[in-house]
Amino acid sequence: PHQSRIFSGMQPTSDSLQLGNYLGALTQWVALQEEHDAIYCVVDLHALTVSPDPSVLRDRTRRTAAQYLAAGVDPERSILFVQSQVPEHAELAWLLSCHTGFGEANRMTQFKDKSGKHGTEGTTVGLFTYPVLMAADILLYDTTLVPVGEDQRQHLELTRDLAQRLNSRFGPDTVVVPEPHIVKATAKIYDLQDPTAKMSKSAESPNGLIELLDDPKVVAKRIRSAVTDAEREIRFDPEGKPGVSNLLTIYSALTGREIPALEADYAGKGYGDLKVDLANVVVDFLTPFQARVHGYLSDPASLDAVLSDGADRAQELARGTLERLYDRSGL
Numbered sequence: 603p604h605q606s607r608i609f610s611g612m613q614p615t616s617d618s619l620q621l622g623n624y625l626g627a628l629t630q631w632v633a634l635q636e637e638h639d640a641i642y643c644v645v646d647l648h649a650l651t652v653s654p655d656p657s658v659l660r661d662r663t664r665r666t667a668a669q670y671l672a673a674g675v676d677p678e679r680s681i682l683f684v685q686s687q688v689p690e691h692a693e694l695a696w697l698l699s700c701h702t703g704f705g706e707a708n709r710m711t712q713f714k715d716k717s718g719k720h721g722t723e724g725t726t727v728g729l730f731t732y733p734v735l736m737a738a739d740i741l742l743y744d745t746t747l748v749p750v751g752e753d754q755r756q757h758l759e760l761t762r763d764l765a766q767r768l769n770s771r772f773g774p775d776t777v778v779v780p781e782p783h784i785v786k787a788t789a790k791i792y793d794l795q796d797p798t799a800k801m802s803k804s805a806e807s808p809n810g811l812i813e814l815l816d817d818p819k820v821v822a823k824r825i826r827s828a829v830t831d832a833e834r835e836i837r838f839d840p841e842g843k844p845g846v847s848n849l850l851t852i853y854s855a856l857t858g859r860e861i862p863a864l865e866a867d868y869a870g871k872g873y874g875d876l877k878v879d880l881a882n883v884v885v886d887f888l889t890p891f892q893a894r895v896h897g898y899l900s901d902p903a904s905l906d907a908v909l910s911d912g913a914d915r916a917q918e919l920a921r922g923t924l925e926r927l928y929d930r931s932g933l
């Protein structure tokens with residue numbers, strides 16, 4: 603029995619996570635594992651929806667896990683595993699898909715966004731049922747809290763609707779209805795070249811991205827080239843000065859210094875000074891982070907052993923939930 607259980611995951615869809623994933627998600631995961639029973643997953647089944655090259659996917663799955671570890675996810679304290687190693691995810695997704703209305707799934711706006719460009723004729727059923735697999739990920743572990751960004755709110759609502767449906771059909775103790783955990787203090791990081799768009803690993807151009815595994819020289823150059831504004835004042839004003847505010851957010855998040863203190867430090871100084879100092883702050887963070895990632899990647903046998911141990915522990919929990927649901931479903 604646990605008071606609260608956290609589940610979260612990221613797709614292994616790129617070689618490197620970006621700074622927004624780190625500041626917006628991974629640092630929260632690391633903090634949450636102190637107080638909660640936490641399960642962190644590399645959701646490789648979800649990544650199949652973008653038809654990755656098999657060897658690229660396998661490599662990115664390991665790299666993503668190594669970045670979780672380097673950020674401080676502790677595999678002793680938390681469960682860290684790869685989704686496809688616990689087949690109960692796919693099994694529960696099927697069961698849930700038989701309780702999901704077609705119209706209900708069809709209202710998911712992320713599917714419309716992701717398939718929109720090509721029209722539904724050119725897309726896959728997997729992309730369409732992605733939110734059902736996500737619901738399975740969460741419900742398998744009797745999750746109480748799901749740390750998510752605003753973009754995942756609708757998918758979590760579907761998860762809650764499905765959970766309530768199962769409970770009214772099969773009994774109130776069938777599954778736990780999870781709550782979203784939208785972390786308010788979380789830094790939202792914006793693209794360096796378009797500071798009104800969120801930084802994303804799927805951005806069209808890499809120039810506004812800070813990738814955690816990029817060459818520090820490239821990162822420093824991107825920070826020095828960040829878009830600011832025509833004023834000279836270093837002031838936190840996300841509406842009026844999104845570029846400068848984004849730089850201050852990153853600076854504050856990586857150093858722990860409050861933004862007003864940073865504004866005071868830079869009173870009378872120029873944007874160039876801020877950028878040079880921030881580039882140093884980011885490089886000082888990235889250098890040891892990358893060394894840790896490369897340490898994990900240079901010993902794939904140990905990394906695989908950590909993941910396989912995590913999968914065993916996850917499966918034990920998942921099996922119990924799935925058996926309960928199979929039994930109540932007449933299977």
Ligand code: ADP
Nearest residue numbers: 622623626627751789790791800801802803804
């Ligand atoms: P990406 O857009 O880089 O592909 P994902 O959609 O896979 O990111 O999100 C993975 C996690 O990182 C989520 O918890 C999401 O809320 C968080 N995240 C992604 N981008 C940012 C950002 N720019 N700022 C803060 N958090 C972010």
Ligand code: NA
Nearest residue numbers: 613802803804
């Ligand atoms: Na994404």
